Amino acid sequence: MLRNLSIRRRLIVIVVGMTFIIVMAVAYIALSGSRGLMRNQIINAIVEHNQTQANFIDGRMQTAAATTRSLASALTRQNTLPIPILWQMSSNSMLDSDGLIRRINVYAPFRDGHQNLIFDYPLMPSTTASFTQLIDNKIAPDIWFMQAMKNDGLTWHGPERSFAASFGPPVMSAAVPYYGHNDQALGVVWIDLPVSMIEQEMQKAIGANPMGRRSYSLLVTSDQMPIATYRLETENTSEVSEAEPLNKTQIQVVLETIANSGDFRELEGFLSWDSALIVRSVMPNTGWQLVSILPGELLQNPIDSNILQTAFVVIIGMLAVGIVVERIAKQWLAAPLDDLTAAAQEIGFGEMRYQISHQNRGDEIGNLARALEDMKINLNYSYEELDRWGRTLEARVIERTTELELARQEAQDNATELQAVYDASISVVGDHQLPVILQTLTERIAEILPASYCAVWLLTSDKQHLQLVASTSEDARLRELNISIEEGLSGMTIREAQPIILEDYAKWPGRLQVDNPDMHQAMGVPLMFYNKPIGSVVAGRRQDDPVFTPDDQRLVTLLANLLSPVVRNAQLYVRLGEAMQDARQANDVKTRFLASVTHELRTPLNLIINNMDFMRIGVFGEVNEEQVMRLNQTTRSAEHLLYLINDLLDVSKIEAGEMQLFIQPSDPQPMLEDALDSAMAYMDKERPITLTTDIPARLPSIPMDSRRIRQVVSNLLSNAIKFTFEGEVNLSVRLHPEHIEFSVRDTGIGMTAEELDKLFRMFERTDRARQLGVEGTGLGLAISKYLIEAHGGELRVETEVGKGSAFNFTLPLRQDPDDKAKKRVTAIMMPVEL
Amino acid sequence: MEEIDLSRISALIVEDDAGGMAIIGVMMRYLNIKAYINTTGEGVIEMARAMKPAPNIIFLDIALPKSNGYDILKLIRADANFSKVLVIAVTAQDADNEIPKCKEAGFDGFIGKPISRVRFPRQLRRILSGEAVWETY
Numbered sequence: 001m002l003r004n005l006s007i008r009r010r011l012i013v014i015v016v017g018m019t020f021i022i023v024m025a026v027a028y029i030a031l032s033g034s035r036g037l038m039r040n041q042i043i044n045a046i047v048e049h050n051q052t053q054a055n056f057i058d059g060r061m062q063t064a065a066a067t068t069r070s071l072a073s074a075l076t077r078q079n080t081l082p083i084p085i086l087w088q089m090s091s092n093s094m095l096d097s098d099g100l101i102r103r104i105n106v107y108a109p110f111r112d113g114h115q116n117l118i119f120d121y122p123l124m125p126s127t128t129a130s131f132t133q134l135i136d137n138k139i140a141p142d143i144w145f146m147q148a149m150k151n152d153g154l155t156w157h158g159p160e161r162s163f164a165a166s167f168g169p170p171v172m173s174a175a176v177p178y179y180g181h182n183d184q185a186l187g188v189v190w191i192d193l194p195v196s197m198i199e200q201e202m203q204k205a206i207g208a209n210p211m212g213r214r215s216y217s218l219l220v221t222s223d224q225m226p227i228a229t230y231r232l233e234t235e236n237t238s239e240v241s242e243a244e245p246l247n248k249t250q251i252q253v254v255l256e257t258i259a260n261s262g263d264f265r266e267l268e269g270f271l272s273w274d275s276a277l278i279v280r281s282v283m284p285n286t287g288w289q290l291v292s293i294l295p296g297e298l299l300q301n302p303i304d305s306n307i308l309q310t311a312f313v314v315i316i317g318m319l320a321v322g323i324v325v326e327r328i329a330k331q332w333l334a335a336p337l338d339d340l341t342a343a344a345q346e347i348g349f350g351e352m353r354y355q356i357s358h359q360n361r362g363d364e365i366g367n368l369a370r371a372l373e374d375m376k377i378n379l380n381y382s383y384e385e386l387d388r389w390g391r392t393l394e395a396r397v398i399e400r401t402t403e404l405e406l407a408r409q410e411a412q413d414n415a416t417e418l419q420a421v422y423d424a425s426i427s428v429v430g431d432h433q434l435p436v437i438l439q440t441l442t443e444r445i446a447e448i449l450p451a452s453y454c455a456v457w458l459l460t461s462d463k464q465h466l467q468l469v470a471s472t473s474e475d476a477r478l479r480e481l482n483i484s485i486e487e488g489l490s491g492m493t494i495r496e497a498q499p500i501i502l503e504d505y506a507k508w509p510g511r512l513q514v515d516n517p518d519m520h521q522a523m524g525v526p527l528m529f530y531n532k533p534i535g536s537v538v539a540g541r542r543q544d545d546p547v548f549t550p551d552d553q554r555l556v557t558l559l560a561n562l563l564s565p566v567v568r569n570a571q572l573y574v575r576l577g578e579a580m581q582d583a584r585q586a587n588d589v590k591t592r593f594l595a596s597v598t599h600e601l602r603t604p605l606n607l608i609i610n611n612m613d614f615m616r617i618g619v620f621g622e623v624n625e626e627q628v629m630r631l632n633q634t635t636r637s638a639e640h641l642l643y644l645i646n647d648l649l650d651v652s653k654i655e656a657g658e659m660q661l662f663i664q665p666s667d668p669q670p671m672l673e674d675a676l677d678s679a680m681a682y683m684d685k686e687r688p689i690t691l692t693t694d695i696p697a698r699l700p701s702i703p704m705d706s707r708r709i710r711q712v713v714s715n716l717l718s719n720a721i722k723f724t725f726e727g728e729v730n731l732s733v734r735l736h737p738e739h740i741e742f743s744v745r746d747t748g749i750g751m752t753a754e755e756l757d758k759l760f761r762m763f764e765r766t767d768r769a770r771q772l773g774v775e776g777t778g779l780g781l782a783i784s785k786y787l788i789e790a791h792g793g794e795l796r797v798e799t800e801v802g803k804g805s806a807f808n809f810t811l812p813l814r815q816d817p818d819d820k821a822k823k824r825v826t827a828i829m830m831p832v833e834l
Numbered sequence: 835m836e837e838i839d840l841s842r843i844s845a846l847i848v849e850d851d852a853g854g855m856a857i858i859g860v861m862m863r864y865l866n867i868k869a870y871i872n873t874t875g876e877g878v879i880e881m882a883r884a885m886k887p888a889p890n891i892i893f894l895d896i897a898l899p900k901s902n903g904y905d906i907l908k909l910i911r912a913d914a915n916f917s918k919v920l921v922i923a924v925t926a927q928d929a930d931n932e933i934p935k936c937k938e939a940g941f942d943g944f945i946g947k948p949i950s951r952v953r954f955p956r957q958l959r960r961i962l963s964g965e966a967v968w969e970t971y
Contacts, residue, residue, distance in 0.1 A: 605948050606947045606948035670956075673956065674956065
């Protein structure tokens with residue numbers, strides 16, 4: 001697809017596409033990097049911010065710590081408790097602290113180990129001048145007390161409910177021990193800082209300088225004990241600082257999260273926020289930690305919000321690139337190529353004067369332009385050459401044409417002559433009737449020569465006379481002439497067997513009296529057949545007509561030679577037709593005669609044969625053995641006569657080609673039974689032979705003339721029985737795919753090769769047959785063979801002298817009306833001599 | 835085919851030739867068939883009508899003195915009683931000429947003379963069982 005776009009478009013697509021990809025890749029890489037940086041910067045800012053807040057709170061705690069230290073210092077190595085000094089210091093400090101310091105205590109241990117509260121500002125009366133035991137209760141030394149005593153510096157403790165007001169609000173406590181002269185810790189200075197005041201400090205630190213719009217801040221000891229919480233919510237105006245919005249579980253979660261993570265951790269899903277940032281800052285002095293929980297959106301990259309802007313910029317950029325590329329492509333490539341294409345087309349159409357531009361460019365376009373220019377010059381030159389050649393050829397063609405025209409004219413003249421001859425022969429040969437042929441010939445010759453008169457004479461069978469058979473003359477006298485060959489031009493032509501031209505025919509003595517007086521010139525040409533004249537053609541012209549030339553003579557000779565065989569054939573054909581007619585008539589007469597005679601002969605034989613037969617089987621009374629024999633003889637004899645009559649009639653029909661077959665689908669079974677019935681009659685009790693059959697139970701209908709095939713089978717069976725003196729005669733039938741096969745085998749006397757040769761000849765009976773007294777007409781097999789072949793079947797004989805014979809014949813199971821085989825008739829039956 | 839009891843058959847024979855008549859008469863007797871013979875060719879229908887029982891089969895010679903088999907066949911067929919009766923042509927004339935004519939005229943069969951004693955019984959049975967038999971000696 002890309003290939004079909006113009007170069008311009010292709011360039012745009014490719015360049016813009018590639019630029020886009022590169023820019024996107026670079027932007028992605030850059031942005032990813034920046035994003036990381038930005039994020040880190042934001043985190044750092046958050047952490048720093050938190051630290052600043054933490055430091056502020058820390059600072060505030062230090063003021064309290066400093067008070068504790070200075071009080072402790074004031075008590076160290078004092079012989080007596082400087083109560084007024086303590087009172088003064090405490091008062092100042094408390095004022096300075098802005099309420100951060102709630103209570104200042106001093107504890108000292110007694111010898112029995114209990115602690116005594118010896119200074120309690122502001123609760124103790126100011127008038128107390130000396131050291132007294134302020135309270136009656138002895139305070140058991142608690143671990144925190146002991147720890148504070150042991151520590152050499154400040155110890156923070158808490159949050160705890162203060163002792164002074166039992167179950168009062170929670171406080172953080174700072175404790176510093178004071179020492180005696182021997183550097184032994186005598187007691188501690190104890191300051192209580194209420195958590196609520198610490199929370200106020202938190203508010204000062206965070207609320208005044210918030211990061212983001214909401215946050216939770218958590219102040220914990222160095223041991224991760226929560227001191228105070230602060231919730232920043234700038235959207236609601238209330239700033240809740242007293243309540244603990246985070247419950248213990250949440251605090252636990254936060255502390256655990258940040259536990260091992262340094263100072264920053266992102267937590268997914270905190271409260272109702274998608275993500276929360278947890279920052280921890282350690283206070284340098286107190287060791288406490290400020291853990292702030294900020295909403296995750298603070299980390300949102302300002303860059304992300306700029307994506308849309310960035311994308312917009314990129315697209316504009318791409319468009320710009322695209323336009324630039326398009327312009328360049330157009331100017332450098334597309335436009336010049338279009339120009340050159342137009343130039344090529346114009347030159348192609350033959351406009352040689354077209355100016356080709358861009359030839360002065362040094363680049364590929366310039367090369368192409370210059371190449372086109374060269375091509376144009378060459379083309380121009382070629383056209384001119386072609387033109388010149390064209391003119392030369394034209395001249396030559398004209399020359400040749402003239403020559404050819406002359407040659408053609410000559411050929412035409414020759415052709416006309418040949419055509420005339422051809423036409424004449426065609427029109428003549430088309431007819432078989434001799435008179436018509438000759439008349440047509442005559443007229444054509446008169447036309448072609450031309451001649452005013454033409455006639456054809458044919459030699460009569462006695463070869464001494466000429467009969468006029470065709471003439472162009474209307475004169476009745478010239479139509480039925482018969483002259484001797486001594487007379488006339490025609491006679492002379494025949495006698496000479498040469499063409500003859502007479503220029504002054506009118507004056508020629510030999511001319512016929514009845515000839516046309518106009519005829520002054522005559523030409524005679526013999527009709528030759530196998531070098532023997534069979535007639536002559538005579539043509540005549542008037543006095544003023546041009547003379548007969550050798551060309552004319554040649555023409556008529558040509559025609560005469562062509563037509564002699566035709567004329568002869570026609571004559572013969574007529575003779576043949578007449579002969580055939582006679583023959584057919586004779587045949588018809590013979591057949592009808594035979595038919596009627598046979599009818600007369602058969603009628604009495606009906607009586608003779610049947611009477612003898614009935615008598616023989618005892619219908620008319622008992623007969624003795626000799627009578628039976630004699631009656632049998634008589635019956636057989638009469639039967640023989642009958643067969644002869646039938647066979648003669650059949651042969652006559654066959655010879656005349658009048659044997660008709662009535663081929664229809666017939667059941668072979670009854671036909672075979674019928675044949676076997678007659679065959680049984682030939683069986684002689686004296687002769688020990690058996691008649692067996694081998695016929696399939698179901699045979700299909702076969703197209704055959706049932707009567708005639710029965711005749712064949714009967715013939716074969718009777719022959720087999722007659723020539724077999726012992727053994728068996730078998731009739732078997734086999735069905736093949738395309739034909740049915742009938743087989744009559746016998747174990748009879750067989751035949752020699754000589755006898756086999758003469759088997760199908762008519763009227764030939766073997767000597768042996770005669771010797772053995774076997775009766776037969778000598779026609780049966782010839783007729784059977786004919787009948788079989790007329791069905792399209794085949795008869796075959798196998799024989800061995802002394803062993804027996806087998807006669808097999810086949811009949812096709814399908815009769816094809818065009819079957820050539822049926823038309824094949826054995827030559828023996830129909831001798832034809834022409 | 836052997837089930838046909840020929841003694842139940844009654845035949846009418848039209849035959850003018852004495853010899854032929856004799857023979858067919860013997861045949862009929864030999865086969866136990868009741869047969870009546872008309873020797874002129876005239877009054878064939880009347881004779882057929884008079885026969886009791888009516889004839890199953892009529893053997894008809896074609897060449898008769900005053901008539902011919904074809905005309906008699908027409909008369910037989912015209913009669914409603916005998917339009918279906920079997921009519922067989924019996925003749926010595928050339929079968930190749932006559933058989934086609936007989937088929938066209940409406941004969942049910944053809945037996946050429948001479949009749950074969952050996953084959954006639956079987957031919958008759960075939961005819962009576964409805965087969966078309968066109969045979970010669």
